[in-house]
Amino acid sequence: MAYEFERKQRIAILGGGPGGYEAALAGAQLGGEVTLVERTGVGGSAVLTDVVPSKTLIATAEATNAIGEAADLGVQFFTRGESGRPVRPEVTVNLAAVNARLLRLARQQSEDMKSQLIKAGVRIVQGEGRLDGPNKIVVATGRGKAGTDFDEIEADTIVISVGASPRELDTAKPDGERILTWTQLYTLDTTPEHLIVVGSGVTGAEFASAYTALGSKVTLISSRDQVLPGEDADAARVIEDVFTRNGMTVLSKSRAESVTRTKTGVVATLSDGRTVEGSHCLMAVGSIPNTAGLGLEEAGVQMTESGHIRVNRVARTSVPSIYAAGDCSDFLPLASVASQQGRTAVFHAMGDAVNPTELRNVTSNIFTQPEIATVGWTQKQIEDGIAQGEIYKLPLSSNPRAKMMGIKDGFVKLFARTGSGTVIGGVIVAPHASELISTIAIAVEHRLTVDQLARAFTVYPSLTGSITDAARAMHIVN
Helix, strand or coil: CCCCCCCCCCCEECCCCHHHHHHHHHHHHHHCCEEEHHHHCCCCHHHCHHHHHHHHHHHHHHHHHHHHHHHHHCCCCCEEECCCCCEEECCCCCHHHHHHHHHHHHHHHHHHHHHHHHHHCCCCEECCCEEECCCCCEEEECCCCCCCCEEEEEEEEEEECCCEEECCCCEEECCCCCCEEECCCCCCCCEEEEEEECCCCCHHHHHHHHHCCCCCCCEECCCCCCCCCCHHHHHHHHHHHHHCCCCCCCCCCCEEEEEECCCEEEEEEEEEEEEEECCCECCCCCEEEEECCCCCCCCCCCEEECCCCCCCCEECCCCEEECCCCEECCCCHHHHHEEEEHHHHHHHHHCCCCCCCCCHHHHEEEECCCEEEECCCCCHHHHCCCCCEEEEEEHHHHHHHHHHHCCCCCCCEEEEEECEEEEEEEEEEEEEHHHHHHHHHHHHCCCEEHHHCCCCCCCCCCCCCCHHHHHHCCCCCC
C-alpha cells in the first residue's frame, strides 16, 4: 500500500528582528520548514542598535540618578582627604565603558537569539533579501567568486519584518561624529558637554532624560506645546517639570530648520532665527520603514504613502501568502507588538488558533525618569466622547512606599466604563512604571471592573497599592 506524506509548510521570513524571530520560532514549533533571512544579525536593529542598547544606557542613567538622590534617604558618600577631613567624591560616568558594555550586551542577546533559532531547527541565511513574487525570496549572500551569490527560497508563506531606520533631514545630515542618529550615539567615548536633542517624541525624550542624568547639559528642541505630544497630557507635564528641575532647557514651539557643524561642535538654527550652540546634536525626528527596493509593490503588496506595509489584525497583507510584522507595517511600532504580530502571522498562516491583535490592549512605556506606562483608552478619547468613561487620578505622593523611597513625582490614573465600572485604560507615571502597568493591562484584557481590581490583595506598603487604592475610589454602588 502506498502512503502519501504531506509536505511540511515552508515559511520564509525576511528580517530577524523581534517580529521575524518570533515568527520563526512559531513556525518551527508548529512543524514548519522555516528559513530566516537577516542581513546584520538576529534581533535586528531592535537588539543591535535600538531597544537593547538604549535601555541599557538608560539603566546606567538610573543608577547615576539613584546615587545623586541617595542623600535624601540619609545615605552620604565621603572619602578622606589628605588632611583627614571627609571630602564628598564626584560622581562621574565612563561613557566609553558604558557604551562598550551595552554593545557587548546587544551582541550577546543577538547570539542568544540565534542559538534559540538554530536549536529550534530554523535555517538562517545571512544576506540581502528581496521578494521575487508572492512565494519566493531571492537573497544576495555575498558568497561566490565575484563576491555575490544568490539563494532562492521558495515558500508557502512569507513574513516581512525588516524594521525601520532613523529619518534623516537634508538640512541636518548625521555625520556620526557631532550630528548623530540614535544608532550612532554608542560610538561616543566621552559624555557630550552640551547635547542638543531635536525632537521631543519618545526617542528624543528618553535620550534627553538619560544624558541629563549622565551629566550632560541638554537642550531639547520641541516643535509642539509640550514634550511627548500625543501622550497623556498630565504625564507629559510631569516629565517636562522634572526635565526643567534637573537643569534641562526645553524649547517648546521651536522648530529646528537646520543643524550644521562648527569647528568645536554644532549649531542648530531655529525657524524664528534663534540659534543654539552645542557640542553634539541628536536627531530624533522619527523613522522610515526599510521597505524600499524589496519588490513589495511588484508582488502586489499594498503600501501606505509613507512606505509602510498595510496589514490587518492578523498581520496579513493584501497578498494572501505574505504577512508583515513590526515597524515596517502600518501597525503600532513597538517591539512587543512586532513579536505578537510575528507569532500571530505564522499561527494564522498554518491554521492554528489566533487572537487578532487588539490595539487598545497593548501596553506601551516611555523610559524617561520617571517612566510613563499606558494601556487602553486615553483620557483625551474619553473627553472627546469617543469612549464613555470615568477618570480617577491618584498622586504617588500619597502612597506610603513612595514616601519611603523618596519618590515625589508621578501618579496612577484609571479609566472605567461609565455605568459598569469596567476598567478600560490607565496611565502610570512612576519609577519602573513598565513593571507596574501589567496589573492594569490584565484588568483591561479580561474586562475586570474596578471593584474586582480593588479586591485583589496588594502588598503593604507597595507602589501597586496605588492601583487598588484608585480602583477602590471608583467603587460602583449597587
